[in-house]
Amino acid sequence: MNIAFVGIGLIGGSLALSLRRVGFAAHLTGVESNPQHAHQALQLGLVDTIQPLPTAVSGADMVILAVPVHIARQLLPTIFDNLLPSAVVVDMGSTKDGICTQFRNHPKRSQFVASHPMAGTEYSGPQAAVDHLFEDKKAIVCEPQYSANEAIEWVVSMYHNIGTQVLFYESAAAHDKHVAYVSHLSHISSFMLGKTVLEVEKDEQHILELASTGFASTVRLAKSSPDTWTPIFLQNAALLSSALQTYIENLQQFKKYIDAADTQKLHQMMSEANQIGKIIDP
């Protein structure tokens, strides 16, 4: 199968490595606006050739859209214009309501599958691409009712080939609400933790000396790419703002109990938080 990868960074590049390994992709074409990234993607063997978007799409059986979420919405009309009647385009973005709403009535909507693989690392660009990134992970497909059955089948087959379980959300808005809390909020809590510590600890030596594995784990996502995450946060602004507000209120409550030395209430808030362990680490 000829596959065009629009964007060959962490997500597109990792997918290219896995799809080539399992034999799902025979010929891999890359589309990449950053010349340095294009060069790296070829050197690393992520794709076989680099082509302009219309050329790459017009020769592809499947188009993987793995660029920042606001760029995906800008490129999708050109992709539809050049898409073969038998081809499928699948996007990999972390927010889904914007793209699903914008193209809901597009004549070629049935050839489009809106997906969100729940996998990633804090690194970015072609050099961050790693094989097996999607293995034993989940991918959400949003609003499958607007995609052709055949398109869904191809995308499910792609994910299954690389060990990824596919789940369906009929509402992209519901997906965005849940990821605001379960994914996006944790990125912001980590980004702001990193920023706060850096602001106060002018002497980096103390951070180095006192950083335990606990701090490293909590602050890991603060290394994530602002290029990737700025558009995600803005596409999900309303829901995320509400999630942040709830988070801030919980922190303010906790601070109030510390200031009041309220042992019992502090203990209770942490005991409630402990319950997350039963879900993510049963």
Add this chain to the structure above:
Amino acid sequence: MNIAFVGIGLIGGSLALSLRRVGFAAHLTGVESNPQHAHQALQLGLVDTIQPLPTAVSGADMVILAVPVHIARQLLPTIFDNLLPSAVVVDMGSTKDGICTQFRNHPKRSQFVASHPMAGTEYSGPQAAVDHLFEDKKAIVCEPQYSANEAIEWVVSMYHNIGTQVLFYESAAAHDKHVAYVSHLSHISSFMLGKTVLEVEKDEQHILELASTGFASTVRLAKSSPDTWTPIFLQNAALLSSALQTYIENLQQFKKYIDAADTQKLHQMMSEANQIGKIIDP
């Protein structure tokens, strides 16, 4: 060497396993107020016997104080009263100013070493004990100027035997300020993230489906023991309250930029946070 472990949970138990393995401890006595934990510690072979505090201390060359930080301050007078003239007592608590200030003028202060190993996991109790927990980690010794040289040498030797680097902070208050930001704040950010997500996501299924490795990493510390962390937060209340305030203000600023769709400012705040990667992951 006969070693008494006052508290045989995650920290005391892990240290017991490592000190026995390297041959630093010949006979290990446990002191444990929780009968179930005492039973588990014996069953798991963490210690050889369980004894009351005065008996255990009076037969020990070294006393390891690894109980919640407020309990450590309550037990230290009894430990001093029963301590052999040649013996050393070392505490392992996460806050140091309270204990150092309280006992600064105690007649036996020179036999006491105030330490803080920068290691742990989100689990607690004897069953959480793991060998090699302290390997390739750092331990801080606070106010070494009040300890006898020989006492410091024994504690440094103990840590070196299990692969832990020792650093000295002349001011326990300075230690507490730095750990407020680098360690304690990350626990609170994680606890409140877990609590926020649980409050909003009444249906656990969505958390299960959408939790990626990034969320799991950020929320990991939310599984930590409230029994351990309530007293730590309260012993470090003033400094921690200020750290929390700075963190909350950064989150409020970030939310303001999301609400205003200020791409540039969001990008800038995240780029600043990115710098943490150069320190903890160079």
